[in-house]
Amino acid sequence: MEIKTDVLVVGAGHAGCEAALAAARMGCKVTILTASLQQVARMPCNPSIGGPAKAHLVKEVDALGGIMGQAIDETHIHIRMLNTSKGPAVQALRAQADRPRYSERVKLEVVSHPNIQIHQDLIQELHRHQGEIVGATGATGTVYRSGATVLTTGTFLGGLIHMGETSFAAGRSGEPPALALSDSLRACGLELGRLKTGTTPRLHRDSIDWKAMEEQTPTETPLVFSERSPLTLPERQLSCYLTRTTLATKQAILANLHRSPMYIGLIEGTGPRYCPSIEDKMVRFGDKDTHQIFVEPEGFDVPEVYLQGVSTSLPLDVQWDIVHSIPGLEKATILRPGYAVEYDFVHPTQLQHSLEVTRLRRLFLAGQINGTSGYEEAAAQGIFAGINAARRASGAETVELGREQAYLGVLIDDLVSRGTSEPYRMHTSRAEYRLLLRQDNADERLTELGYQWGCVGSSQYRAFCDKQEVSQREYERLQNTRLKPADAERATELFKTPVKPGCSLYELLKRPHIELSQIRRFEALEELPQRILERVEIRVKYDGYMKRQDDEVARARRMEDRELPSNLDYSALRTLSSEAREKLGKQRPRTLGQAARIPGVSPSDIATLLVHLKQARLCNTP
Amino acid sequence: MAVATPPGEGGVAIVRLSGPLAPMLLKRLHGRVRPKWESHKLYYGPIVQADGQVLDQGLVTWMKAPHSYTGEEVAELHLHGGQALAQLVVQTCLIHGARLAEPGEFTLRAFLNGKLDLTQAEAVQQLIQSRSQIAAQLASRNLTGYFSSQVEGVRQDLLHWLSLLEAEIDFGDEVPGLPLDQSLQRWGRAYEAVDRLLQQGQSGKILADGLRTVIVGAPNAGKSTLMNALLGRPRALVTEIAGTTRDTLEEPLVVAGVSLLLVDTAGVRRDSQDLVEQMGIQRSRQEAEQADLLIWVVDGHATEPPDPDFYQMVFERPHLLLLNKKDLGLAPWTADDQGRLIGLPISLAQGADELWPALEQLVRELVGEQSDVMRLTHRQWETLLRARDSLQSLGETLEAGLSAEFLALDLRAAVQALGQIQGLDVGEEILDRIFSTFCLGK
Ligand SMILES: Cc1cc2nc3c(=O)[nH]c(=O)nc-3n(C[C@H](O)[C@H](O)[C@H](O)COP(=O)(O)OP(=O)(O)OC[C@H]3O[C@@H](n4cnc5c(N)ncnc54)[C@H](O)[C@@H]3O)c2cc1C
Ligand SMILES: Nc1nc2c(ncn2[C@@H]2O[C@H](COP(=O)(O)OP(=O)(O)OP(=O)(O)O)[C@@H](O)[C@H]2O)c(=O)[nH]1
Numbered sequence A: 001m002e003i004k005t006d007v008l009v010v011g012a013g014h015a016g017c018e019a020a021l022a023a024a025r026m027g028c029k030v031t032i033l034t035a036s037l038q039q040v041a042r043m044p045c046n047p048s049i050g051g052p053a054k055a056h057l058v059k060e061v062d063a064l065g066g067i068m069g070q071a072i073d074e075t076h077i078h079i080r081m082l083n084t085s086k087g088p089a090v091q092a093l094r095a096q097a098d099r100p101r102y103s104e105r106v107k108l109e110v111v112s113h114p115n116i117q118i119h120q121d122l123i124q125e126l127h128r129h130q131g132e133i134v135g136a137t138g139a140t141g142t143v144y145r146s147g148a149t150v151l152t153t154g155t156f157l158g159g160l161i162h163m164g165e166t167s168f169a170a171g172r173s174g175e176p177p178a179l180a181l182s183d184s185l186r187a188c189g190l191e192l193g194r195l196k197t198g199t200t201p202r203l204h205r206d207s208i209d210w211k212a213m214e215e216q217t218p219t220e221t222p223l224v225f226s227e228r229s230p231l232t233l234p235e236r237q238l239s240c241y242l243t244r245t246t247l248a249t250k251q252a253i254l255a256n257l258h259r260s261p262m263y264i265g266l267i268e269g270t271g272p273r274y275c276p277s278i279e280d281k282m283v284r285f286g287d288k289d290t291h292q293i294f295v296e297p298e299g300f301d302v303p304e305v306y307l308q309g310v311s312t313s314l315p316l317d318v319q320w321d322i323v324h325s326i327p328g329l330e331k332a333t334i335l336r337p338g339y340a341v342e343y344d345f346v347h348p349t350q351l352q353h354s355l356e357v358t359r360l361r362r363l364f365l366a367g368q369i370n371g372t373s374g375y376e377e378a379a380a381q382g383i384f385a386g387i388n389a390a391r392r393a394s395g396a397e398t399v400e401l402g403r404e405q406a407y408l409g410v411l412i413d414d415l416v417s418r419g420t421s422e423p424y425r426m427h428t429s430r431a432e433y434r435l436l437l438r439q440d441n442a443d444e445r446l447t448e449l450g451y452q453w454g455c456v457g458s459s460q461y462r463a464f465c466d467k468q469e470v471s472q473r474e475y476e477r478l479q480n481t482r483l484k485p486a487d488a489e490r491a492t493e494l495f496k497t498p499v500k501p502g503c504s505l506y507e508l509l510k511r512p513h514i515e516l517s518q519i520r521r522f523e524a525l526e527e528l529p530q531r532i533l534e535r536v537e538i539r540v541k542y543d544g545y546m547k548r549q550d551d552e553v554a555r556a557r558r559m560e561d562r563e564l565p566s567n568l569d570y571s572a573l574r575t576l577s578s579e580a581r582e583k584l585g586k587q588r589p590r591t592l593g594q595a596a597r598i599p600g601v602s603p604s605d606i607a608t609l610l611v612h613l614k615q616a617r618l619c620n621t622p
Numbered sequence B: 001m002a003v004a005t006p007p008g009e010g011g012v013a014i015v016r017l018s019g020p021l022a023p024m025l026l027k028r029l030h031g032r033v034r035p036k037w038e039s040h041k042l043y044y045g046p047i048v049q050a051d052g053q054v055l056d057q058g059l060v061t062w063m064k065a066p067h068s069y070t071g072e073e074v075a076e077l078h079l080h081g082g083q084a085l086a087q088l089v090v091q092t093c094l095i096h097g098a099r100l101a102e103p104g105e106f107t108l109r110a111f112l113n114g115k116l117d118l119t120q121a122e123a124v125q126q127l128i129q130s131r132s133q134i135a136a137q138l139a140s141r142n143l144t145g146y147f148s149s150q151v152e153g154v155r156q157d158l159l160h161w162l163s164l165l166e167a168e169i170d171f172g173d174e175v176p177g178l179p180l181d182q183s184l185q186r187w188g189r190a191y192e193a194v195d196r197l198l199q200q201g202q203s204g205k206i207l208a209d210g211l212r213t214v215i216v217g218a219p220n221a222g223k224s225t226l227m228n229a230l231l232g233r234p235r236a237l238v239t240e241i242a243g244t245t246r247d248t249l250e251e252p253l254v255v256a257g258v259s260l261l262l263v264d265t266a267g268v269r270r271d272s273q274d275l276v277e278q279m280g281i282q283r284s285r286q287e288a289e290q291a292d293l294l295i296w297v298v299d300g301h302a303t304e305p306p307d308p309d310f311y312q313m314v315f316e317r318p319h320l321l322l323l324n325k326k327d328l329g330l331a332p333w334t335a336d337d338q339g340r341l342i343g344l345p346i347s348l349a350q351g352a353d354e355l356w357p358a359l360e361q362l363v364r365e366l367v368g369e370q371s372d373v374m375r376l377t378h379r380q381w382e383t384l385l386r387a388r389d390s391l392q393s394l395g396e397t398l399e400a401g402l403s404a405e406f407l408a409l410d411l412r413a414a415v416q417a418l419g420q421i422q423g424l425d426v427g428e429e430i431l432d433r434i435f436s437t438f439c440l441g442k
């Protein structure tokens, strides 16, 4: 059988679903394939979305019209704002998902979209024609022909599960691996590497002594990720709980290290530093006697409870000992054991900033296949790969995002310029323009672009424009309103700080501890929507710091704007170090700024390139 | 191609050739036919002109690319001294088609070929430019990374602090914030360190650029005589006419290993009628104001003590007071109430030997402990200044009580500036530190 489609999306995880939906919104006919139709947008690990930098990614996906934000808003069981003692740039939402309901919600969006066809099939081979990928063949024998293809195969490529001394091939627990596709990718000339990740045992809700642990209650003010979700407090939420490992935990682990696949060399892939297994923690931080453990329900009607902090691939009997050594879990039952999974990834330095493979046009990669880890990282890449695949399929030029525009821009630039040797996770410290890339302004940064690209619908765009207009009006009103003597006196009394007549409301708001809602109440004006108050307030209060970052962006632009000729023969530049020559030739950065971020390209290589660019210009101008 | 040894009658003059044709040229200059040339070996033999005439007997060597200073093919000819001979060899090379190197071109090529990093290349440039012994030492210290290691020390401290802040931002659940007093302590340490580096760099700058040493005094006091005595040659005009020197004269001089720039000036008096002399006097005052070191020459035989107006200006600066014309007998005012002389008695017409020890001592005091000084390039200096500015603004942010991400903004800028001195970038390093310091993760 043969299926023709504009965009073929291989994989229905967080990356694949956003890719398919974005391309479909842009008017393409999309076919999306999954190894198992029962497991669309599955959360195989921690059922939580958000946190510093990750929440920022969710907001960006939302600003581009993606589903992740709305889906989690509708299906979470617990939501909180983190870093509330800090400024707006690093405050971050985090929600615990109702795991099955979240997946159902996303799946519904995918299957009900008129432009999307979803099938269960396992892709075995890609079709290459004159340096382009034009389609693929599935295990069912079906041949897919496509204008562009997006691979989002997660941990499935060459997937190998480890649990103690046993190991078996699998995509992840309960799902088949994709073994043939890795070979096909290698045959197309791509270089693959190997990574690993792991997850924790799941416990039975009713076997836990909840009272022995510290309760973490959810928010009592309305919080949402999506600009399109109503800002209301959920009807029902569940608490999470905090407990700690004990000395007995440590002993159980250290006594059984020789049975850990990690320590006896069964696993060759590199694991994530920020998500170490419990055995790793005990070994690397041997002087620490106890570690925090979060105990989190996986849903309203699900018996499974997630044990955050106990990712392990130790044998099952040791897992039981570990669990029972923790206060509150002495009698707990393990429903599903923890395990580690090893998988192939494609070194992302072989990609362009559009997520298209440099040497295989029409092929885009997104998600864990690029060496990242995390649902949010996957979704963000997915939506961008979907946008570019749709553009490629319809004959338009692909697009890019800068490091100053979005965390997504930072994420992609890090991957493409630097590559990764461990599962890559987003952190706010990776963003040099952190104060500009906030949760609250994701729409200001991206929605206009998304509308131009066609992945943002008109109702979302109209709502955004209205919000901008009202905010701007309020901002100007604050600048233009000056206090009369009587009002200044009243303000001095109310805000307990001296206010001179003639002081503008803008200046008043700049002072610490004065909020816009207070000022409006003082003026006896009606309250504006929370989102608008927030926007205006941040703009006024942090103005100086934002300007400084704007200046830094402008300075960096000089390097970013220096384009490197696409036909530059690096191998002929003998003055470059041999490492730089090789890396630059392989990755072919578009600008000097990108070149400077490639590891192995030193400042003196950049100086050399500059000299050559200058010489070349001198030769070209008569 | 260039003469690699300094001009002068040194023992050996070296002519260096760099580039792909260097070995070919070497074969032509070496008057002996050899079946085989080995890299990095010295060969003895005649050095011949284009017409085959022997110029000198000397050593030659060939260094195969990339194992040479510039990373290219390099040939060197070691000649028996003498600029004239070196010039003849250079001319011969020109005839064979070589070209004279631009100043610093060998270093530039070495840098472009990846033989030297930025800091090293800059140090070499200074080494070449430095005239005096101490300046050369300072430059070579930079070459071996003394400065780099100082900067790296501060940078590591700040980086550690930054990683604490970043951990607090990204893992707020698991990592507590740093208390304010600890932050202030860290801040103070770093600020002081950078400031000290700048100060050390400042005296390094003086050392390498030379101390501006200005000779001042009344007309006919013997200033020009002093200049000539110190230089050991008749550089300035000396006459018994008051007001001989009109314009300033500058000459370099090395004292205690430090290079000085000696400046002779017009004698200062109040009642000058001559317009040109008046302008000269005006300049003398300006010079005195910009001096690092003043030598005040006073005619000790004169009946009147010098103009008191002058005292103030001289005594505010590092100075030496000379009571000249001791041979004619010193006037009573040259001693104070206790009979102690107010300056160093001397007869400059007979030489400046008695002056040297005092001058050397003063110079040493001025440049301070040598081990504390560094010679900074303009770029290093500016980058350090930028780091200090960032730390300054960090101090303000701390004071305003803002949270970690704002502190991180300035801190990162400071770390970045310090890293740039050595061409390092921050990014990954912070994460490496966070994960090796804290046990984090779900
Ligand atoms: C055990 C485990 C532990 C994890 N732990 C963490 C963690 O601690 N922290 C964290 O941030 N992240 C963790 N993750 C990672 C997180 O789950 C992923 O990063 C994220 O889900 C990746 O999304 P994705 O869309 O790239 O791929 P996935 O969500 O894995 O989706 C892959 C999709 O591709 C399909 N597919 C694969 N191959 C083929 C094929 N050949 N043909 C057709 N369809 C195919 C699959 O059926 C599936 O639909 C873990 C993952 C696993 C499995
Ligand atoms: N007897 C004696 N004469 C000296 C001595 N030093 C300098 N003179 C004489 O003093 C006269 C002036 O000397 P200069 O060196 O020209 O004096 P100056 O300070 O440069 O004078 P102006 O340039 O005119 O300001 C000359 O005739 C010198 O020979 C000394 O030690 N003993």
Ligand SMILES: [Mg+2]
Residues within 6 Å of the ligand: B223, B224, B225, B236, B237, B244, B245, B265, B266, B267
């Ligand atoms: Mg004179």
